[in-house]
Every structure is written in C-alpha cells, then in structure tokens.
Amino acid sequence: MALISLKGIKKTYRLGQTDVPALLGVDLEIEAGEFTVVMGPSGSGKTTLLNIIGLLDRADPGGSFKLDGEELAGRDFNEMASLRNRKIGFIFQSFNLIPVLNVRENIEFPCLLRKEDRAGLDRRVELLAEEVGLTKVLHHRPDELSGGQRQRVAIARALVTQPEIVLADEPTANLDSATSEQILQLMERLNASRGVTFLFSTHDPRIMKRAKRVVLMADGKLVDGTAAAHAETHASSGLDHS
Amino acid sequence: MNALLSMAFRNVLRNRRRTLITLAAVAVGITAVGGIRGVLNGLQDSMTRGSIRGTLGAMQVHRTGYLANVMSTPLSLDFANDDALVKKVLAVKGVTAVAPRIQFAGSLTLSATDQDDSPEALFFGATAIDPVLERQVCPDRWKLFTDDTVFDDTHVVLGDALAAAFGAKHDSEAILLAPDRDGSLNGELAQVGGAMRAIMPGEMKIAVVPLSLAQKLLRMEGRVTELAVAIDDTSHLEAIASQVRAAVGPEFEVHTWAELAPERKTIMGIQNGVSNVVAVVFLLLMLLGVANTMLMSVLERTREVGTMMAVGLTRGSVMVLFLLEALVLGAMGAAGGLAGASTITFILAKRGIHFTPPNSSMEIDVYPFMTAAFTVGVMFAAVFGAVLFSLYPAWRASRLRPVEALAGR
Numbered sequence: 001m002a003l004i005s006l007k008g009i010k011k012t013y014r015l016g017q018t019d020v021p022a023l024l025g026v027d028l029e030i031e032a033g034e035f036t037v038v039m040g041p042s043g044s045g046k047t048t049l050l051n052i053i054g055l056l057d058r059a060d061p062g063g064s065f066k067l068d069g070e071e072l073a074g075r076d077f078n079e080m081a082s083l084r085n086r087k088i089g090f091i092f093q094s095f096n097l098i099p100v101l102n103v104r105e106n107i108e109f110p111c112l113l114r115k116e117d118r119a120g121l122d123r124r125v126e127l128l129a130e131e132v133g134l135t136k137v138l139h140h141r142p143d144e145l146s147g148g149q150r151q152r153v154a155i156a157r158a159l160v161t162q163p164e165i166v167l168a169d170e171p172t173a174n175l176d177s178a179t180s181e182q183i184l185q186l187m188e189r190l191n192a193s194r195g196v197t198f199l200f201s202t203h204d205p206r207i208m209k210r211a212k213r214v215v216l217m218a219d220g221k222l223v224d225g226t227a228a229a230h231a232e233t234h235a236s237s238g239l240d241h242s
Numbered sequence: 243m244n245a246l247l248s249m250a251f252r253n254v255l256r257n258r259r260r261t262l263i264t265l266a267a268v269a270v271g272i273t274a275v276g277g278i279r280g281v282l283n284g285l286q287d288s289m290t291r292g293s294i295r296g297t298l299g300a301m302q303v304h305r306t307g308y309l310a311n312v313m314s315t316p317l318s319l320d321f322a323n324d325d326a327l328v329k330k331v332l333a334v335k336g337v338t339a340v341a342p343r344i345q346f347a348g349s350l351t352l353s354a355t356d357q358d359d360s361p362e363a364l365f366f367g368a369t370a371i372d373p374v375l376e377r378q379v380c381p382d383r384w385k386l387f388t389d390d391t392v393f394d395d396t397h398v399v400l401g402d403a404l405a406a407a408f409g410a411k412h413d414s415e416a417i418l419l420a421p422d423r424d425g426s427l428n429g430e431l432a433q434v435g436g437a438m439r440a441i442m443p444g445e446m447k448i449a450v451v452p453l454s455l456a457q458k459l460l461r462m463e464g465r466v467t468e469l470a471v472a473i474d475d476t477s478h479l480e481a482i483a484s485q486v487r488a489a490v491g492p493e494f495e496v497h498t499w500a501e502l503a504p505e506r507k508t509i510m511g512i513q514n515g516v517s518n519v520v521a522v523v524f525l526l527l528m529l530l531g532v533a534n535t536m537l538m539s540v541l542e543r544t545r546e547v548g549t550m551m552a553v554g555l556t557r558g559s560v561m562v563l564f565l566l567e568a569l570v571l572g573a574m575g576a577a578g579g580l581a582g583a584s585t586i587t588f589i590l591a592k593r594g595i596h597f598t599p600p601n602s603s604m605e606i607d608v609y610p611f612m613t614a615a616f617t618v619g620v621m622f623a624a625v626f627g628a629v630l631f632s633l634y635p636a637w638r639a640s641r642l643r644p645v646e647a648l649a650g651r
Contacts, residue, residue, distance in 0.1 A: 056552060057645040078556045085554025092648070096549040100252035110553040112245040157553065 001069050002029035003164055003197055004053060008063040011048050011220075022048040023059070024220040030199060032164070035191045037200045037208050040217030046201040047169060049217065053199065054088055054167045055080040068164055085110055089158025089196075091168035095150040097142040097157075103129070104138040107156045114161075121160075128156045132186060148179035155186060165197040172204050184210055246559065250566035253539070254574070264535045265575045268628075271528040272579020272620055273586065275521045280587035280610035282517050284595070286510050288606050290476070290499075293506055295382040297369075298499040299341070299470030301483050303331060306495045308467065309502075316345055316467060317423035321494075323466045330489045336473045336482040339378035342466040344370040344456050348420030350400075350449065352408045352434070363419075366404055366447040370456030379472040383450075391436025395455065398432045401448035405437040412436065418451070422461040430459040525623055528575070529631040536568050536635040547639050548647025557640040564636035565629050572628025576621045580612075587612055 011023040023045045030036055038046045051057040052065065055072065059065060065072045067087060075083070090096075097106050108125050129135050132152040142150055151171060158166045168187070172180035188210055190196050200207055208214055216223035254261055294300050305319040321327070323342045331340050351363045373393055376383060384393075390412065393399050398418070400410055408414075414434040421427050432455055440448065457463050473482050479498055487496045500507050540547070547560060555563075587610040595608040 051645045054552070056648065057643070078558070081551065081554050081556045084552060090552050092549070094545075096545065096552075096648070098249075098546060098549065100249060100256055109245070109550075113554045113559070 002066075003032040003034075003068055004028070004030040004199075005066040005069075006053070006063065007065075009049075009052060009065060010060045010063055011045075011052060011057070012060055022220055023052070025063070026220075026222055028215065028222060030165070030197065032197050033191070033195045035188065035198050035210070035212040036215060037202055037211035037213070038215045038217060039202065039208060040223075044217040045220040046217055048220075050167050050169055050199065050201045053165075054090060055084050082114075085113055085161060087164045089161065089163040089166040091151070091154045091158050091166060091171045093170035093173045095142070095147075095154045095174070097150055097153055099142055102139050102141050103134055103145070103153050106142065106153050107134075107160050110157060110161045124160060125156075128160055131190070132156045146179070147175050148182060151175060151179075151183050152186065155183070155190070159190065159194070159196060163196075165199060168198060168200045168202075170202055170204075171200065172202070172207065180204065180206060246563050247566055250563060250570050253543075253563075253567050254570045257539070257542075260535060260538070261571070264531055264571060265578060267531045268528045268572070268575025268624065269578035269582060271524040272576055272624060273582030275524050276580060276583020276612055276616075276620065277586045277610075278517055278520060279616055280583060280612045281590065281595070281608065282513055283613065283616075284587075284591070284608040284610035285606075286513065287611070288608050289506060289510065292382065292606065293499050293503055294472075294476060295380055296386065297380060297383060298502050299379045300473045300476060300479055301471045301486065301496055301498045302502060303469040303471065303486065303490055303494050303496050304467065306493060308495065309497060312345075317460060317462070320344075320423065320462060320465045320467050322464060324464075327490065328469065331469060331471060331486055334482060334485045334489050336475060336478055337471055337486065338474050339375070339472040341372055341375040341379040341470045341472075342453060343372075343376075343468045343470055344453065344460065344462065344466050345468065346370065346420055346456065346460060348418055348459070350404070350408075351417040351419070352410055353415040353417065364404060364407060364447060366401075366449050368398075368418075368420075368449045368451045368456070370451045370453045372453045376470075379470045386438040388437045388439075391438070393435050393450065393452070395452045396433055397435025397452070398455070399435050399438050399450040402437045402439055404447050404449060405434070410434045410437070418455075418459055420459050422459075424461075426461075428459055428461060430455055525627060528624070529572075529627045532568060532571050532575075532628045533631040533635065535571065536564060536632040537638075539567065540564065540635045540639040543639075544642060544647050545650045547642050548644050548649075551642070551644040552648060560642075561636045561640040564639050565632055568628040568632030568636070569625055572625040573621070575628075576624035579624070580617055580620060583612060584617075586610075 006026055006028045009023055009026040010021070013020045013022055026045075026049060028049075038049060040046050048057070052059050055075075059073075061073070063073070067083070072080075072083070098109065101109060104125055107128060108121055111121050126135070129138055132155055134149065134152055134156060137145060137149060142153070145153065171187075172183060175183060184206060187198055191198055200211070202208070305321050308316070308319045311319060328340050331337055345368070347365065347367050349363045349365050371383075373395065387393065387399055388402075391399055392412070398416055400408075404410075412434060416432045416434050417429055418432060419427060419429045432451070438448075438450065451459075453466070457465065471486065473479065483496050483498050490496065551560065590610045595610070596605055597608070598605045
C-alpha cells in the first residue's frame with residue numbers, strides 16, 4: 001500500500017472574479033522510504049501539490065487523498081492539525097523557526113503540542129541534534145545561527161515527531177552551495193538510515209541528481225507521475241532549473 | 243499550556259519598545275486611577291472620622307419616632323438620662339463611651355457686642371452636650387472650637403457665622419430664649435465662650451450649649467433627647483448597632499452616623515460614581531492600547547502563526563497563545579500601575595494632605611490609602627479586560643489558513 005495516494009486531485013484558486021486552475025487532476029502514489037523530487041517550471045503547481053499533501057491546503061471536492069491508507073477528504077481543521085503533527089514534517093525554504101524559542105525548544109515544539117513525555121523527548125532531541133550537528137548550539141536562538149544551522153534545526157524539527165513523510169519546499173534555495181551540499185547529504189543520510197520518506201519541491205539540480213524518483217509537473221498536471229528517473233536523465237530535459 | 247505561557251512571555255518581551263510603550267500606558271493609567279482612588283479613600287475616611295468623632299458619634303439612641311418627628315416635636319420625645327439605660331448601652335461589646343445630649347432650637351441675643359449694627363436676636367440650632375462625657379464620644383468636636391474657646395457649664399460656643407453676625411466677644415453676656423417641651427418660652431443667661439467652625443457647608447447659625455444650662459432653659463432637668471455612642475471599631479458598626487438596638491429595646495431607636503447624615507453618604511456616593519467613571523474611561527483607553535498592540539503583533543507574525551499551525555498548533559491553541567500574551571501584558575501593566583499608585587499613596591499618606599474644603603472653614607487632614615479589594619479589582623479588570631479586548635486579534639490569528647499564513651498573507 002502506498003504511503004501517499006492521490007487520485008484526481010484538483011485545485012482552483014479564485015483571484016477576484018477569475019478562477020485560476022493550479023492542479024488539473026493529479027494522480028500520484030509515493031511509497032514509504034522514497035526520496036522524491038517534484039520538479040517543474042514556476043507556476044506548474046509544485047507548491048500547491050505539496051501544500052495539499054502536507055494538509056496545509058484543501059483540494060477541490062471530488063478527488064481522493066489517502067495518507068497511509070486513510071482517506072483525508074472532509075477532515076476539519078483540528079483533525080488536519082493533529083495529522084500534520086503526527087504524520088508530516090515540514091522543511092521550509094525560509095527555515096521558519098520560531099524566533100523566541102532556542103534550538104532545543106524549536107526542535108521539540110511539535111512534540112510539546114501533543115504533550116509528550118519529557119524524559120523520552122529530551123533524549124530524542126539530543127540524539128537528533130547530534131545527528132544533524134547541532135549539539136553545541138542547542139541553547140542558541142535562531143538569530144544566532146547561520147543559514148545552514150537554521151535549516152538543520154528545521155530538519156530536526158521535521159523529524160522529531162517521527163513522521164511518515166517530510167515535505168521540503170525548496171529547502172536549499174536560501175543556502176550557499178557548500179551549505180546546500182551539506183544539507184542534502186544530511187537528508188540523504190536520514191533517508192537511508194531512518195527510512196524517512198522525503199518529498200521535495202525544488203529547482204535545484206543537485207537535489208534532482210540525488211533523487212531516487214523525479215516527478216515532473218507542467219501546467220498543473222504530472223508529466224510523468226510514475227517514472228523513476230535519476231538526475232542525469234532530467235538534467236538535460238529542458239526543465240527550468242534556474 | 244506551560245509551553246504556550248512561556249512563549250507568551252517571550253513574545254511580549256520580543257518587541258521591547260512597543261511593549262514598554264503599551265505597559266507604560268497601562269501603568270500610568272492605573273497609577274492615576276489608583277492615586278485618585280487612594281486620595282478619595284483618604285478624603286472619605288476623613289469625612290467619616292469627622293462625622294463620627296466630630297459631631298455625630300458612631301450611632302445615636304433616641305426615643306422611638308424621634309427622627310421622624312424631629313422637625314415638629316423634638317423635645318416631647320425625651321427620656322430620663324438614667325444610669326440603667328447608659329449601662330445597658332455600655333454593656334454592649336464594642337461600645338466605649340456614651341454621652342447625653344439635647345438638640346433644640348431657640349433665639350439668641352447678646353447684651354454687649356463690638357458692632358453697632360448687630361442684630362437684636364437671631365434664631366439658632368443648638369446641641370447641648372456634657373463637657374466631660376462628650377469628649378469621650380466626639381473628641382474632635384473641640385478641634386472645631388477656636389483656640390481660646392472656653393466651654394464649661396456657664397459658657398456657650400457660637401458658630402463662627404453667628405458670632406460674626408453679633409460681633410461677639412469673649413464673655414459677652416448671651417441671653418438664650420427657647421420654648422420648653424410644653425411650648426412655654428423660657429430664658430437663661432450665659433457667657434460666650436468662643437466660636438467654632440462649621441464642619442459642613444451651610445451650617446450657619448449653630449451653637450453648642452452646656453447640657454446643664456440647656457436642661458434648665460428647657461425645663462428638662464435629668465432628661466435628654468439623645469445618647470451619642472462611641473465604639474472601638476467602625477468596621478463593626480452595623481453589628482454593634484444591632485446589639486445596642488436589642489439592649490435598649492423597642493422604646494428606643496438606634497441610628498448609625500450614616501443614617502443620621504444621609505447627605506454625607508450621598509456626597510461619598512457621587513464621589514465614588516465620578517471616580518468609577520474616570521476609572522472606566524482610563525481602563526477603556528488602556529485596553530484599546532493593548533488591543534492595538536495585539537493586533538499589530540498578529541499582523542507581524544502571520545508567517546510564524548502559519549509555521550506553528552503547520553507543525554500542529556490548533557486554532558484554539560493559537561487563540562490561547564495570543565490571549566495569554568494579552569494576559570501577560572495586562573498583568574504586567576497592572577502590577578506596574580498598582581506599584582506606582584501604592585508608592586504615591588504611601589508617600590502622600592506619610593505626609594498627609596492638609597486642605598480646607600470649599601465652603602468650609604475647617605482644615606481637614608487626608609491620608610490616602612488603597613484597599614485590598616480595590617487592588618484585586620484593578621488587577622482583575624486589567625487582566626480580564628486585556629484578554630477581552632484581545633479576543634478579536636486572537637480570533638483573527640486563529641482563523642488564518644496555514645497555507646496563506648505561511649506565505650505571509
């Protein structure tokens with residue numbers, strides 16, 4: 001059974017009097033443990049697709065969206081918040097750390113929302129911090145960290161709840177090349193060692209090179225929803241890699 | 243909840259300048275409200291003390307029906323000033339002294355004055371008191387007398403307006419005329435012992451007469467019209483009054499000072515009303531400031547709210563977070579304001595405020611203070627009000643859609 005199963009997912013935005021279609025019926029399945037990249041030109045619907053998979057936005061009625069076999073259509077806000085907390089991790093382009101919390105508190109924040117036992121949580125946060133290389137800055141505030149360190153905090157926060165899938169929207173867009181490389185290696189390692197499922201939306205060809213599967217999008221549709229392709233295949237596909 | 247409370251504290255301290263401005267506004271407002279209330283408490287306490295220790299006593303005992311008929315037949319409702327009755331009153335726990343009195347009206351003529359155009363006779367209202375026992379019930383009455391006043395069994399003290407009208411001198415001979423309880427006019431000679439200030443505006447033609455002289459004048463030897471009662475703790479006034487009522491029986495009525503001088507209660511009620519209106523206006527302005535701060539905070543932190551929602555914060559928790567921030571702001575501002583008000587009232591109470599009220603010739607001493615109930619009330623109003631006024635910003639934050647909030651929209 002696929003971890004994520006989308007069938008006939010559509011999304012239309014209303015801008016003033018105009019309906020703007022963003023997704024025109026997407027069918028997609030993602031298996032557990034995949035390291036998948038969604039690629040496509042700007043406006044192709046990548047971010048909308050990730051937002052719907054991440055339960056940050058709702059698809060238009062009519063399609064089917066299953067997470068781990070569970071149909072998610074029609075859930076209310078708080079049910080979706082709970083599902084996001086338990087099953088989905090997020091890594092954002094701008095890191096999106098909470099400025100008043102230090103590194104440790106940022107990492108453990110999602111677990112505090114579900115009133116997790118303190119002792120077990122402390123141990124897990126320390127292990128994660130060690131794994132992503134943040135042990136020495138656990139008591140620092142986000143504004144005292146470099147961009148790479150901030151993204152490591154975001155990765156640790158995404159993983160601390162032991163989610164079924166981590167969604168990363170342009171995770172390297174605000175990082176320099178060297179730091180991007182380190183972050184990518186870290187996510188690859190976590191994918192391999194912990195079996196965490198990663199789904200990226202990116203323009204970054206380095207992520208594409210490392211992806212086990214690339215999903216291409218154009219004009220709100222999947223160009224090839226099932227193809228497993230390596231970066232080399234798509235590097236010359238004429239897609240927007242800027 | 244602990245995590246949200248901790249975040250709320252930090253968020254409040256995050257934009258320090260704005261928080262300081264908001265806190266300063268709340269604190270200054272509450273300091274002003276507290277200061278006004280403190281001074282008013284002191285003023286009202288001074289008025290109450292003046293009434294109880296200056297003229298009325300804590301309560302008075304009269305024959306039943308006396309107050310209802312005070313304008314028509316005040317002397318006919320007299321009673322024997324016997325020890326048995328006084329002992330019954332003194333036996334009540336909390337009663338410290340009893341002084342007999344007669345309230346009567348008459349006319350006054352002075353035989354020798356400084357003025358050629360002095361009136362032949364003037365009507366006046368008099369209180370006849372025992373010079374010894376009265377001191378135990380209303381010791382401050384003597385503060386109303388001018389410095390060189392002599393008051394004993396042969397001297398009367400005239401109100402300053404009355405004394406001025408006659409141009410009265412010390413030891414001027416005064417002729418008192420008054421109808422006795424049967425309506426027959428009688429006269430007595432006395433000396434002017436001095437003048438006294440009016441405690442309340444409008445008390446123009448008043449006099450204090452020694453009880454023994456009044457009893458002769460009114461042909462009421464051994465009889466009085468009232469007993470003024472002093473007690474040890476005015477906070478138990480009503481309870482002690484009930485016990486005195488029970489002790490003297492149905493033949494007598496007992497009234498507290500507030501029942502005897504309802505106009506003073508009315509004045510205090512008006513003062514309290516105005517003070518409350520001012521406090522509410524101040525509080526509303528402060529709370530609008532808090533609401534504005536919270537609204538700005540929500541608008542600035544849209545993306546952050548989106549992030550918290552993305553990792554699982556529910557709408558309810560978003561609302562709680564912002565309401566906790568408002569609560570912290572309100573509590574800190576109220577604490578600062580109450581500290582300021584306490585400091586001001588403490589300093590003023592230490593020095594005392596001495597002033598003469600308008601239309602009164604008597605200086606009063608005001609010692610401001612704040613009550614525990616007021617302090618708790620202000621704290622509650624500031625905290626509860628801050629939360630109430632932040633409901634809209636908090637609700638607005640909670641209604642953000644994660645996808646739009648993350649995009650900063």
